[in-house]
Amino acid sequence: MLSVKNLRVVFNTRNGTTVAVDDLSFELNAGEVVAIVGESGSGKSVACYSLLGLIPMPPGRIEGGAAEFYGKDLLPMSEPELRCVRGNKIAMIFQDPMTSLNPYMRVADQLIETIRQHKSMSKQDAHQKAIQALLEVGIRDAEARINDYPHQFSGGMRQRVMIAMALIAEPELLIADEPTTALDVTVQAQILALIKNLQVTRKLAVIFITHDLGVAAQMADHVLVMEKGILVEQGTTENIFKHPQHAYTRKLLSAVLTTTKPTPSLAQHTEPPFLHIAHLNTWFTQYGGAFIKRVVSRIKGVDDISLTIQRGEIVGIVGESGSGKSTLGRSIMRLVDTQSGEILLEGKNLLALSETDLKKSRRDFQMIFQDPYASLNPRMTVFDTLAEPLLVHGLATPQTVVEQVNELMDDVGLDRRFIRKYPHEFSGGQRQRIAIARAVALKPKLIIADEPVSALDVTIRAQILTLLLQLTQKHQLTMLFISHDMSVVRYLCDRVLVMQKGKLVEQGATEDLFTNPKEAYTQQLLAAIPKL
Amino acid sequence: MNTSNMPLEKGTSLAQDAFRRLRKNKMAVFGLFVLVFFIVIALTTPWLAPYTYDGQNLELGAVPPSAQHWLGTDTLGRDQLTRIMYGSRVSLMVGFIATAVALLIGVLWGATAGFLGGRVDAIMMRLVDVLYALPFTIFIVLLTVIFGSSMLLLFLAIGAVEWLTMARIVRGQVLTIKQQEFVEAAISMGLSPWQIITRHLIPNVIGPIIVYTTLTIPSVILLESFLSFLGLGIQPPQSSWGSLISGGVETMEEYPWLLIFPGLALSITLFSLNFLGDGLRDALDPRASKD
Numbered sequence: 032m033l034s035v036k037n038l039r040v041v042f043n044t045r046n047g048t049t050v051a052v053d054d055l056s057f058e059l060n061a062g063e064v065v066a067i068v069g070e071s072g073s074g075k076s077v078a079c080y081s082l083l084g085l086i087p088m089p090p091g092r093i094e095g096g097a098a099e100f101y102g103k104d105l106l107p108m109s110e111p112e113l114r115c116v117r118g119n120k121i122a123m124i125f126q127d128p129m130t131s132l133n134p135y136m137r138v139a140d141q142l143i144e145t146i147r148q149h150k151s152m153s154k155q156d157a158h159q160k161a162i163q164a165l166l167e168v169g170i171r172d173a174e175a176r177i178n179d180y181p182h183q184f185s186g187g188m189r190q191r192v193m194i195a196m197a198l199i200a201e202p203e204l205l206i207a208d209e210p211t212t213a214l215d216v217t218v219q220a221q222i223l224a225l226i227k228n229l230q231v232t233r234k235l236a237v238i239f240i241t242h243d244l245g246v247a248a249q250m251a252d253h254v255l256v257m258e259k260g261i262l263v264e265q266g267t268t269e270n271i272f273k274h275p276q277h278a279y280t281r282k283l284l285s286a287v288l289t290t291t292k293p294t295p296s297l298a299q300h301t302e303p304p305f306l307h308i309a310h311l312n313t314w315f316t317q318y319g320g321a322f323i324k325r326v327v328s329r330i331k332g333v334d335d336i337s338l339t340i341q342r343g344e345i346v347g348i349v350g351e352s353g354s355g356k357s358t359l360g361r362s363i364m365r366l367v368d369t370q371s372g373e374i375l376l377e378g379k380n381l382l383a384l385s386e387t388d389l390k391k392s393r394r395d396f397q398m399i400f401q402d403p404y405a406s407l408n409p410r411m412t413v414f415d416t417l418a419e420p421l422l423v424h425g426l427a428t429p430q431t432v433v434e435q436v437n438e439l440m441d442d443v444g445l446d447r448r449f450i451r452k453y454p455h456e457f458s459g460g461q462r463q464r465i466a467i468a469r470a471v472a473l474k475p476k477l478i479i480a481d482e483p484v485s486a487l488d489v490t491i492r493a494q495i496l497t498l499l500l501q502l503t504q505k506h507q508l509t510m511l512f513i514s515h516d517m518s519v520v521r522y523l524c525d526r527v528l529v530m531q532k533g534k535l536v537e538q539g540a541t542e543d544l545f546t547n548p549k550e551a552y553t554q555q556l557l558a559a560i561p562k563l
Numbered sequence: 564m565n566t567s568n569m570p571l572e573k574g575t576s577l578a579q580d581a582f583r584r585l586r587k588n589k590m591a592v593f594g595l596f597v598l599v600f601f602i603v604i605a606l607t608t609p610w611l612a613p614y615t616y617d618g619q620n621l622e623l624g625a626v627p628p629s630a631q632h633w634l635g636t637d638t639l640g641r642d643q644l645t646r647i648m649y650g651s652r653v654s655l656m657v658g659f660i661a662t663a664v665a666l667l668i669g670v671l672w673g674a675t676a677g678f679l680g681g682r683v684d685a686i687m688m689r690l691v692d693v694l695y696a697l698p699f700t701i702f703i704v705l706l707t708v709i710f711g712s713s714m715l716l717l718f719l720a721i722g723a724v725e726w727l728t729m730a731r732i733v734r735g736q737v738l739t740i741k742q743q744e745f746v747e748a749a750i751s752m753g754l755s756p757w758q759i760i761t762r763h764l765i766p767n768v769i770g771p772i773i774v775y776t777t778l779t780i781p782s783v784i785l786l787e788s789f790l791s792f793l794g795l796g797i798q799p800p801q802s803s804w805g806s807l808i809s810g811g812v813e814t815m816e817e818y819p820w821l822l823i824f825p826g827l828a829l830s831i832t833l834f835s836l837n838f839l840g841d842g843l844r845d846a847l848d849p850r851a852s853k854d
Contacts, residue, residue, distance in 0.1 A: 364751050393753035406744035409850060410766040419762070420752040453849035469748065 032236055033059040033082075033204060038096035038106075040074070040081045040260075043089060051077040053260045055096070061203065062234040066251035066268070068241055068283070070488035071459070074260035075240050079206050081106075083121060084113045100204075119149040122197035124190070126209040131193060132181040138165075138192055139177040142199055149200040164195040169225060186352070187218035191225065198229065205230075208240045215351040215515060220559040223249060242488060244287055245561030248272055256280045286489040287518070291542060294500060296525035297343035297507070303378040305342035305509055306363075306477060310335050311372035313355075313362045332358035333369075334533035342476075345503060345510045347524035347541070349517060349556065355533040356513045360479045363511070364398050365389060376477065394424050394473040401482040403462035407454040413440075413465055414450045420472050435472075442505075443468040443498060460491035464498065471502055478503075479511045484519060496523055517560050521545055529553050584846040591842020594835035601832060605651040614642035616649040617800035625818045635820040637810070643821065646802040647828055653803035654829075657717065657787045657796075658780045664722035665783075666776055669729025674760045674768070676730070677737030688734065691727050699724060700793070707795045717796040721783055732775055736768040770844050777840030781833045804829050 040052040052074040059065050067075040080086045082098050082105055098105045105116065117123075125131040133141060142161035146152055152160070158177075165173035168191040181189055190210060197205060207226065211219040227250060230237050239250050247254055247268070254271040256264040256279065264277040275281045313333035316326055332355045340346050348356045361367045363374055365381060374381040376395060384392055400406035407416060417436045421427035427435050437447050443464040454462055463483060470478055480499070484492040496519065503510055514520050520527055520541070527544045529537040529552065537550040548554045585591055604611065613633075620640030628635045634643040676687035703720055710716050740746065741764065749759045765772075788805025790796045797803055804825050811822030 366747055366751060390753040390755065393751055396751075398748065398751050400744040400748060402744060406748050408745045408749075408763050408767070410769075410847075411762075419749075419754070423752065423754055423758070455850045466748075469752075473752070 032061045032063075032101060034097075034099045035078075035082070036097045036099070038078060038081070038098060039094040040077055040086065040091060041094050042091050050260050051091070052081070055257075055260075055262050057255055057262070057265060059204070059236055059238065061236050062230075063253065064230060064237040064239060064251045065253045065255060066239040066241060066247035067255045067257060068244060068247050069257035070242060070283075070490065072259070073257040075257050076208055077260075078257070079123075079208065079238055079240060083117050083123070083206075084108070084110065085123075115149075118145060118197075118202065119200050120202055121204045121206065122200065122202040123206045123208065124193045124197045124210045127213050129181070129186070129189065129213075132189060132196075134181055137178055137180055138184075142177070142192075142196055145196055146199050160199065161195075164199045165192070167198075167229070168192070168195040169221075170195070186214055187222060190214060190218075190222055194222075194225065194229070198233070198235075201233075202235075204236045204238070206238045206240070209242065210239075211246065212241075212243070216517070216559040217351060217555055219246075220561075223561070226250070243561065244272075244283060244489070249561045256283070282490060286493045291521055292345075292523060292525065294504065296345075297504070298341040298525060299343050301342050301377075303375065304339045305344075305377060306340040307373075307375040308339070308363070309337050309373045309375070311337070311359070311362060311374065312370040313358050313367055314370050331355075331533045332367075333362055336372075336533075336535050338528065338535065338538070340509060340511070342509055343503075343507060344526060345512060345524045347520035347527040348511060348513045348530060349515065349520055349527060350530035351515065351556075353532070354530040356530045357481055358533075359530070360398070360481050360511060360513050363477075364396060364479055365393075366398075391424075394420075394426075395475050396477040396479065397470040397473060397475040399463075399466055399470045399478060399480040399483045402486050403459055403466050404454075404486070406466050407462060409454055412451050412453055413445075416454075416465065417468055417472055420469065424473060426473065439468040439472055442471065442502065458491075459487055460495060463487060463491075463495055467495075467498065467502070471506060471508070474506060475508070477509050477511070479513070481513045482515065483512075485514070485516065492519070499523065517545075517557060529556070580849065581843070581846040585842050588842040588845065590838040591846070594838030594842070597831060597835040598839065601651060601828075601835075602655060604648060605655050608648040608652055612645045612648050614645040616646050616802055617641065618645075625814070625821070627818075627820055634824045635818070637821055638814065638818070641800075643824055646807060647804070647825055650802040650804045650807050650825065651828065653797050653801070654784045654787065654805060655832075657721065657803075658784045658832075661718050661721035661725065661783050662776060662779050664718060665725035665729055665779065666772070668722065669726035670733050670765060670768075670772060671760075672726065673730035673733030673735075674737050674764050675756075677734040678741055678756060678760050678764060680738075680741075684734075688731075691730055694723070695727050703790060703793050703795055707793065712795050712798065714796070717787065717790060720790060720795060721786055725779055725783060729772070729775060729779075732771055733765075733768055736771055737764050740764055740767050766847075769847050773840050773844045773847075777836045780836055781829065784829060784832075 036056050038052055038055040039050070042049045042051050055078055057065065067078070069075045077086060081091070081093055093106055096106065100116070100120065105113070108116070139158065139161055142164060143154065143157040146157040146160055162173045162177055165177060170176055170188065170191055181192070184192060210226070211222050214222060223246065226237070229235060239247065241247050251268050254266065254268050255262055256271065256277065258279045264271065264275070264280050271280060272284065275284055311333055312331070312335055315330045315332055317328045318326060334355070336359060348359065350356045358367065362369050363381070369382060372382070379392070381392065414436055417439050418427070418432045421432055421435055436450060440447050440450060445461060445464050454465065457465065484495050487495060499510070500523065502508060512520065512524055524541050527539065527541050528535055529550065531552050537544065537548070537553050544553065545557065548557055618641060620636070623636055623640035625638045626632060626636050632642050632644070634647065636642055637646070672687060676684045706716055706720055746759060746763055749763050785805050787796055787803055788809050791798070791803065791806050792809070797806070807825035808822065808829065811825060815822050
C-alpha cells in the first residue's frame with residue numbers, strides 16, 4: 032500500500048545543512064499498524080510529515096527517495112494533488128488536540144467542512160454523517176455536542192473529535208503523531224483502545240509515531256526504531272521487544288523503568304514532623320459581573336488535605352490532570368493563595384509568614400518545574416541564572432560566586448565551560464539540569480518537583496531521575512515528586528499519595544500501593560499504564 | 564578555558580553580548596553612524612553653519628539650490644541648510660529626550676502594573692485611561708496659558724502623552740510573560756517584585772519596546788511642530804524640522820525644495836533609527852543569533 036524508499040529530508044539552517052531523515056525505507060500493507068519510535072529529533076515526525084508535503088519548505092527540502100502510495104509517488108505531487116490525498120486517502124491526528132482544532136469554529140462546522148472538501152454531499156447529509164462520526168468515536172449525545180466549540184470538550188474528548196475529523200472522509204491510512212502524549216494515562220488507555228478498535232473495524236493502516244515504547248508495544252504489528260534520522264532497526268513488535276539487535280534499541284528498552292527504587296528510604300522521624308499540612312484548602316474563584324464583582328464559580332483545587340512528610344523522604348503525588356496535585360505543590364511553594372489550613376515546615380507555619388520573612392524562608396523550599404524551556408529566563412546566561420539566588424540570599428560574595436556556580440555545575444553533571452551560555456543553546460535534558468542546579472543552589476530542605484521529567488525523552492528521563500536520587504542523598508533533601516507517570520513514581524519514591532479532584536484518596540508505601548491498591552481510582556490508574 | 568577568570572559583574576553579560584552582535588549587523592552600524600553624524604552636526608551647528616538662522620535676504624527671495632545656498636533659500640531669503648542644521652538641534656533633542664522620558668515612565672509603569680496585577684493594576688491602568696481621554700489640544704493650551712512657552716514644558720507635554728501607549732504595550736507583554744515558569748521560579752527564590760521586574764520581565768519585553776521606541780521618535784519630532792504652532796515650544800524665527808516641513812507643505816508647488824530637504828533629513832533619521840532598532844532588537848535576543 033505504502034512503500035517509502037530511500038527517503039532523505041534535509042533542513043538548511045544557519046549552521047549548515049542538517050539531515051533530518053536519511054535513507055529511510057519501509058513498507059506498509061493495508062490494515063497494518065506500524066509504530067515509529069525514537070526520541071525527539073530522531074526524525075520520526077519529519078519523515079511522516081514530508082510524505083504529505085507538510086514540512087516547511089524552505090528550510091526543509093526532500094533530497095531524494097520515493098513514497099509510493101498505491102503505486103503513485105507522493106513526493107513530486109503538486110499542492111492541489113496533495114490536497115486530494117490529505118484527509119481523503121491519508122489522514123493525520125496530532126499531539127495536541129487543543130491547537131489542532133480551530134477554537135473559533137463549532138465542531139459541526141469543522142467536521143462538515145472536512146467532509147465537503149472531499150465528498151460532494153449536501154449540508155444536511157454532511158451534518159448527519161458528522162454526528163455518526165462523533166458517535167463512532169464514543170461521544171455520547173453527539174447530536175447536542177456537535178454544536179459545541181472545541182474548548183467545551185475535555186482533552187480526551189477533543190482528541191476523539193480530532194479522530195472523528197480525521198476518519199470522516201474514510202481514509203485508508205491514518206498517521207497518528209503522538210496522539211496520546213498530552214493526555215492522562217486513563218484517557219490515553221481509552222483513546223488507544225478507540226484507535227485500535229477503529230483500525231480493526233475499518234481495516235485502516237496506521238502509522239503510529241510515539242516515544243512511548245509501551246504504547247508502541249500495545250498498538251503495533253511492526254516497529255521502526257529511528258535515531259538521528261536513521262532507521263536503525265525494524266521488525267515485528269515481538270522481535271523488537273524480545274530480541275533487540277541494535278544497541279540504540281536496547282538503550283531505549285533499558286530506559287523504560289520497570290524497576291523499583293534502587294536505594295533505601297532515608298526517612299527520619301523528627302518532632303515536630305518535617306512537613307505537616309493540616310486541612311489545607313486552595314480554591315480558585317472565578318468572578319463575573321461588569322461592575323459589581325460576584326462569585327461565578329469556585330473550583331476546589333486542594334480540598335481539605337492533611338498529610339505529614341518525614342525528613343529525607345521522597346514522596347510521590349500522583350493523579351490525573353485537574354486532580355490538584357500541582358496546586359498542592361504550588362500552595363506549599365506559596366505561589367498561589369490558599370483559603371485556609373496550615374503548612375508547617377519544621378514547625379513553622381508558612382502560611383502565617385510576613386512578606387519579608389517569607390522571602391527569607393523561601394530558600395528552605397524550592398521547586399523544579401515541568402517545562403525546562405519555560406522555567407529558565409531566555410535572556411540570562413547559566414551563570415546569571417545560578418548566581419542570582421546565591422547573591423540575593425547573601426550565600427555568596429562576588430568573589431566566591433563563580434566557584435560556587437562551578438560547583439553547582441559539577442553537582443548536576445554539566446561542563447563548567449557552559450557557564451556563559453544561554454538556555455536555548457542547551458538540550459532539554461541539559462536545561463532541566465540547570466533548573467535542578469538552581470533549585471539546589473540555596474541548599475533547601477524541601478524540593479517540590481512538578482513533573483520534572485515529563486517533557487524529556489526516555490533515555491534522558493532515566494539520567495535525570497538518577498541525578499535527583501544522587502542529589503537527595505548528597506544534600507539530604509526531602510522531595511515531593513508530582514507526576515502523572517506511575518512508573519517514574521515507582522522508581523523514585525518511598526511513599527505515594529494519590530489525589531483525585533482535590534482530595535487525597537489513598538496513600539501508602541510505594542510497593543504496597545502498587546501491588547495492593549485499595550481504592551478503585553488507584554486501581555484504575557495502575558491498570559491504565561501501557562505494558563511492554 | 565578557565566572560567567574562573569571571567570568578569571564577575573552580574574547582568575552585564577547580555578549588554579556585552581548584545582554590543583558584540585550589534586557590531587556584526589552592517590545596517591545597524593550604518594544607522595548608528597548616521598545618527599551619530601547628525602548629532603555631531605547638531606552640536607556643532609553654531610560654528611559650522613554657513614549663515615545665521617534668522618539672516619534674511621528679502622531681495623533674494625526663494626531660490627533653488629545653488630553654489631551659495633546649497634539647499635536653496637526660503638521665501639524670506641534665509642539659507643535652508645542653516646535652518647535645517649539649527650532645526651536638527653531642536654528636533655533631535657525633543658525626539659530623544661521626550662522619548663527617553665516616555666520610555667522610562669511607560670516601561671516601569673506598565674511592567675509594575677502588569678506584574679503586581681489585581682487592584683494595583685486596575686488603579687494604575689485606569690489612571691492611564693483617564694490621561695488618554697484628556698483632550699490633548701486643550702491640555703497644551705492650558706499649559707501654555709498657565710506657564711507660558713518653554714522647552715522644558717515641551718518635553719513635559721510630549722512625555723505626558725507618549726508614555727501612555729508604552730505603558731499599555733509593556734503591561735500587555737508582561738501579563739503573558741509573568742505566566743511563564745521562570746517568573747514563578749524567581750518568586751520562589753525569594754526575589755523582590757522590583758528585582759523580578761527589572762531582571763526578569765523588562766529584558767524579555769525589550770523587542771516590542773524597541774520597535775515602539777523607533778516609531779515614537781519620528782512621531783515626537785512631528786508633534787513638536789504641532790505644539791510650536793499652538794505656541795508651546797520654539798517660536799519663529801527659530802526653526803525645527805517639523806516647522807520647516809509644515810512650512811514647506813504650504814509652498815510645495817512653487818518651491819518644492821523647501822519641503823524636500825527637511826523631509827529628507829527627517830526620513831534619513833527615521834530610516835537610521837529603524838535599522839538601529841532592528842539591529843538592537845536582534846542583538847538583545849540571545850536566541851536570534853547562533854553565537
